[in-house]
Amino acid sequence: MSEEPIKKVSIICAKGGLDEIYPSLIMANGARMDGIEANIFFTFFGLNAVLKKMVKNLTLSTVGNSALNLAMPMLKMPITMPFPTLLGAIPGVSNFASWLMKREMEKLDVPPVDEFLEMISDTGAGIYACKLAMDMFKVEKDDLVDEVEEVLTVGQFYEKAAGGPIIFT
Amino acid sequence: MAELTIAGKTVEVTEDGFLVNPDDWTKEMAPELAKTEGIEELNEMHWKVIDFMRADYKEKGQIPTIRRMKNAGGIPIKELYNLFPQGPAKKAAKAAGLGKPQGCI
Structure with missing residues (x-):
């Protein structure tokens, strides 16, 4: 194969149903398993996945x-x-x-999502939440699971994503 | 399929260098197999991973997932990624003489 292998990927999870969160988690984890750097950015309804009060109650x-x-x-x-x-x-x-x-x-x-987030965080992947979505839903950093490394603006997310493709799910 | 001599024993390997038959594996092969994945020396923790994978494979008939290594093997994921950087499941499976892990998890 002459194609350049993927070295880094950033995944945006914008929806918060159980079936809508898993693809992002599986892809981020799978990337790390293959030595690919990975970020996940939870935004809009995707925030549900990283809310302490919801992480065990996703449907x-x-x-x-x-x-x-x-x-x-x-x-x-x-x-x-x-x-x-x-x-x-x-x-x-x-x-x-x-x-x-x-x-x-x-x-x-x-x-389950909570254990998966912990596993993905332990692989060294970056887990981030969207500032705008948090402002809209009146969510504070303390409301988010500990695996969320940072709250980012869109611009900061693009900085983190530099050098690799972005996948929107 | 190709043949390769590892630690003095000639065995069948896949094109990625995984042992075709896990029963061909001997402890002496592990350091050489690990070297092909860029791991220069196997320490006690590497061996804990390899031994768990071999034992679990023998018992369950399939290569343990990373989650299983964490929950059943007691090997923290951070540690796994430190021991076998850039793809712990595959690298550890290769050193342990198992096939290439096929799962997505």
Whole structure:
């Protein structure tokens, strides 16, 4: 291969559902496992992933999630069967779906979000939160899990990302 | 597949230099395998990782993930990255004579 290998990657996590956070975490961790430098920047609803009060309570949305058919085999249903949005709105259904997803992740040795953040931080990756989003949601640095290294402005994030691609999830 | 002589023993290796058959591995090979990954000397902690990986592989039939090395092996992740910089799972698996780890985690 003549292509230059990737040396560094910066990932922006802007959404805060369980299914929306995992891709960022898996990609950042996977980068570090291959010796690639990695940063994750949590912004807007992605802040949910690093809120002390939410990190153990993240959920998968069962309303308006048109690809939920993929999870139907977990309920012994065909993979093509759509999950009815009205059913998803019933209290407890989202929690049940989240529990199911966490259980499947655990089977694959994918850690819960709080443990995953700790692991990623220990790999030497940078975990950051967005200042603007924090101001908007009235979140203080103390409200964030200890793994968050710094609160950054957009400009500071670009500085940290220098020299490598940025992935927005 | 290629053949390579490591610590006086000729074994089959993959094109990335991983042992094809974990049973071919001997303790004497580990330092040479580690050197191919830029690790000059194996200390006590390196051996703790290698021994755990070998034992866990024997028991479970698969190469332990980094999470498993932390939770079941008691090896802190920071330590793993210090011992085997730039890709601990792969480097440690190579030194331990195991195949290339295939998982995403």
